[in-house]
Amino acid sequence: MKSRAEGHAVVVGAGPAGLFAARVLADAYGRVTVVERDDPADEHRRGVPQSEHAHDFLARGYQIAEGWFPGVGDEMVAGGAHAGDIARDVRWVIGGSPLVKGDSGLTTVVSSRTFRERHLRARVEALPHVTVLGGRDVAGLSFSGDGSVVDGVLLGPDGAERLSADLVVDASGRGSRTPVWLEEHGYGRVEEEKLKVDVGYATRVVRAPADAFAGDVCINIVASPDSPRGGSCQRVEGDRVVVTLYGVLGDHPPTDVEGFNAFAKSLAAPDIHEILEVSEPLTEARRYRFPASLRRRYEQMGSFPRGLLLLGDAVCSLNPRYGQGMAFAALQALALQDHLQEEGEGLEAGAYFQRLAGQAVDPVWGMTLLSDLSFPGVQGERTPETLQVLDIVGRTQIAATLDGSLALSCLRVFGLIDPPTALMDPAVQERVHETLTRRPAHAGSGTEGNSETDRGN
Ligand SMILES: Cc1cc2nc3c(=O)[nH]c(=O)nc-3n(C[C@H](O)[C@H](O)[C@H](O)COP(=O)(O)OP(=O)(O)OC[C@H]3O[C@@H](n4cnc5c(N)ncnc54)[C@H](O)[C@@H]3O)c2cc1C
Incomplete structure (x- = not known):
């Protein structure tokens, strides 16, 4: 063999996901070919219609990417x-109050x-x-003659050209056709789990004076059950600002200037609307x-x-809304890298x-579902344990608007650095209790039940 x-x-x-996979495969395989349907050089590719919307790269994803591509962050900064x-x-606003700022490293x-x-x-x-x-x-x-091995891919448009492979990695995104192809070859249909959230995005690129951000690189206003609209405002390359607004369960932001600005004004804090007021729109708003x-x-x-x-x-x-997709892809590619180092054919x-x-996948998927279930309109099973965890997380987030150490604990979980269970740590919960017990009567927002990871983008 x-x-x-x-x-x-x-x-x-x-x-x-495809780029991260290629990076780790290149250490093990003699040859790696990435096949991409679009022209990769296009500004916004047909295959990734979400690319116009604010995309945060969570801290864990950034760490992993820097490990694979040392200095890539500096290169990006040099490019703007x-x-x-x-x-x-990063200015985080949860339940209308900002998280206490600090240094996370x-x-x-x-x-x-x-x-x-x-x-x-x-x-x-x-x-x-x-x-x-x-x-x-x-x-x-x-497929091989007996159908038990995938030994290459068939290139379009008609599949007449075959590219042979010892390993095929499907990183073709949500629209992946592997479920259909496996079914056609007798493997049955893969089970799908879904949680309906009906999130609507609208994004416009604007130019804003740099001082409008008061030194921040990004503002995230997080949706909560009490205020189920959110937004993100990011300073990006080319001296531009990407403003993304979203609403859940059908409450979607409009794309006309007036409606877009009114939606921004309705968020739990004025920060994004204030930026829009001093900005010059550069693009139409786009929906997703x-x-x-x-x-x-x-x-x-059963068989694969x-x-x-x-x-x-x-x-x-x-x-x-949780901004996890790219970091999540990096975590999966990291698992691939670990297992490439194993001997044998596993x-x-x-x-x-x-x-x-x-x-x-499990912890991130679990965290996302749990956070979505904090919104009463999201259909799904809420066990007493789920409700208890949601209550703890909601209280922790309120306390994080009053205490820097708790803000850091929350941000490490949002960034996929620590697992969500880190917030359940008895020392963390003791601090939450102390913080909320001594808080002034007007502080905190009463947003118990907030999602734990909502990125506001
Ligand atoms: C509105 C919105 C906002 C988001 N915000 C964030 C965020 O802030 N942070 C974050 O981390 N994630 C965010 N995400 C999620 C993120 O976009 C995805 O998780 C991420 O793009 C997944 O990467 P991927 O490589 O698996 O798939 P994709 O990025 O979808 O890439 C798949 C690629 O495969 C190509 N392809 C498809 N079919 C074929 C084929 N048959 N042959 C050849 N090529 C093919 C496509 O052209 C495409 O280039 C957001 C998503 C949406 C919808």
């Missing part, structure tokens, strides 16, 4: 992105999604043995509708072909990998 060093890995999709500490330079680099992806892609393209094949569509998977968080349970399939893995939104697409036996990757 061929060693991986003699082998060829094909990645479908050059979004964040804005770096800052997640606790000192954790960096965020704020830019447009397209700009970030361009920098990551350039690093991937510079790797030896990696080719990014733009403008080519994967129209199907190629996200119906439901979605998880495909490949790890539970060898030679195929899936990563990123192709497996699990999370409510974007990795190429895709079901095995999907079970292992599930361990990276």
Whole structure:
């Protein structure tokens, strides 16, 4: 049997998950080809209609990416992105009150999604043995004669051209066609779990005076059950500001200037509206509708072909309000990197990998669902334990608007640095109790039940 060093890995999709996968595969496989349907150089690609909306890169994602591509953050800053500490330079407003600021030692680099992806892609393209094949569509998977192994991909438009591979990684995003292709080859249909949230986004790019941000790189006004509208205002490259507004369960922001500004004014704090008031609009507002968080349970399939893995939104697409998608893709690629270092064939036996990757997916998926369930209109089971956790998280967030150490604890969980269970730590909860007991009567917002991770974008 061929060693991986003699082998060829094909990645479908050059979004964040595909780029991260290519980075880790390049250490093990002799050749890596990333096949991307769009022209990767396009400003906003058809395959990623969400790219116009504010995209935060959570602290854990940034750490992982810096490990793979040392200095990429500095390169982005040199190109006009804005770096800052997640606790000192990002203004977080929860329940109408700002989180107490401080130093976390954790960096965020704020830019447009397209700009970030361009920098990551350039690093991937510079790797030896990696080719990014733009403008080519994967129209199907190629199976071995007995159908037990995926041994390549079929290139579009008609699937007549075959690209052979020792490993195929599907990172083609939420619209991945692997469920259909597996079913056509007798593997049955993968189970899907969904949580309907009906989030609507509207985003406009504006130019604002730099001092309007009072030194911050980003402002996040977080939606809560009491005020279920949120927004994010990010200083990005090119001296521009991306203003994204959102509402849940059908309460979507309008795109006309008046309606957009009125929606911004209705948020729990005035910060974003104040920026809009001193800004010059540069683009029309664009919409995006996200119906439901979605998880495909490949790890539970009874049979699964060898030679195929899936990563990123192709497996699990999370409510974007929490800004987790790209960091989440990095965490899954990290699991891939760990298992590439293992001997034997475990990795190429895709079901095995999907079970292992599930361990990276489970906590983030659980955290997102729990946070969404804090909104009474979201349909889903709320056990007494769920309600208790939501209450604890809500109280912790209120206390974080009064206490810097608790703000830091919350931000480390938001940034996927610490697991959500960190907030349940008895020492943290004791501090929450003390903080809320001695708070002045007017402080805190009464937003018990807030989501724990809502990014405001
Ligand atoms: C409105 C909105 C706001 C968001 N905000 C954030 C945020 O703040 N922070 C964050 O981290 N995440 C955010 N997300 C989530 C983030 O966009 C996704 O999680 C992330 O893009 C997933 O990356 P991916 O590589 O798995 O998929 P994608 O980014 O969707 O990339 C898939 C790629 O595959 C290509 N492709 C598809 N089919 C084929 C095919 N058959 N052949 C070849 N190529 C193909 C597509 O062209 C595309 O380039 C947001 C999402 C939305 C909708």
